[in-house]
Amino acid sequence: MRRKIEKAEVLAAVEQAFSDVHLEDGISANMAEYxxxxxxxxxxxxLRLAETDERDDWRxxxxxxxxERESIFHFSDPKGFRFYAxxxxxxxxxxxxxxxxxxxxxxxxxxxxxxxxxxxLPFEECFTPEQIAAIMMFLEYCVxxxxxxxxxxxxxxxxxxxxxxxxxxxxxxxxxxx
Numbered sequence: 001m002r003r004k005i006e007k008a009e010v011l012a013a014v015e016q017a018f019s020d021v022h023l024e025d026g027i028s029a030n031m032a033e034y035x036x037x038x039x040x041x042x043x044x045x046x047l048r049l050a051e052t053d054e055r056d057d058w059r060x061x062x063x064x065x066x067x068e069r070e071s072i073f074h075f076s077d078p079k080g081f082r083f084y085a086x087x088x089x090x091x092x093x094x095x096x097x098x099x100x101x102x103x104x105x106x107x108x109x110x111x112x113x114x115x116x117x118x119x120x121l122p123f124e125e126c127f128t129p130e131q132i133a134a135i136m137m138f139l140e141y142c143v144x145x146x147x148x149x150x151x152x153x154x155x156x157x158x159x160x161x162x163x164x165x166x167x168x169x170x171x172x173x174x175x176x177x178x
Contacts, residue, residue: 026079028053
C-alpha cells in the first residue's frame with residue numbers, strides 16, 4: 001500500500017521545485033487569452049493587460065486571474081506553462097473541495113506529456129527532475145483524494161509520465177552502451 005501524501009507536503013514540494021521559475025519571454029496569461037481569440041472585441045484589452053502580467057514570481061499570480069485565464073493550458077508555450085503550472089497546482093490543492101472544479105481538474109489534464117504545449121519542448125525537457133517529482137507527487141495526491149479530483153485522469157497522466165521517463169531512461173542507456 002502506498003503511503004498517504006499530505007497536502008502540506010505537496011504544497012512544499014511544488015514551492016521548492018518551482019521556487020526560481022520566471023516567465024522570462026514566455027507567453028503570459030493575458031497573451032494566451034489574446035492568442036485564443038485575437039479577433040475578439042476585447043483582444044486589444046488583453047494585449048494591454050499582458051504588459052503588466054506577473055513575470056517574476058508565480059506565487060504572486062492571483063486566484064482570480066487563474067480562474068479567468070484557463071486558456072493558459074491551451075495557448076501558452078513551454079516557458080509560460082512552466083511558470084503557471086505551479087500556480088495552478090497550488091490553486092487546485094487549496095480549492096479542490098470547492099466549486100472551481102473545472103480549474104482544479106484542468107491542471108491534471110494539462111500536465112499530460114501529450115499536451116500540445118509539449119510538442120515544442122518535450123515534457124521531460126520542459127521541467128527539471130525536481131519539478132517532475134513535484135508534479136508526480138501532486139498527481140499521486142489527486143489520485144488519493146477520492147472524488148475531490150479527477151483521480152482516474154490523474155492516475156492516467158501519472159502512468160503516462162512514468163512511461164515517458166522510463167522510455168527516456170532506456171533510450172539513454174542504449175545510447176550509452178551503443
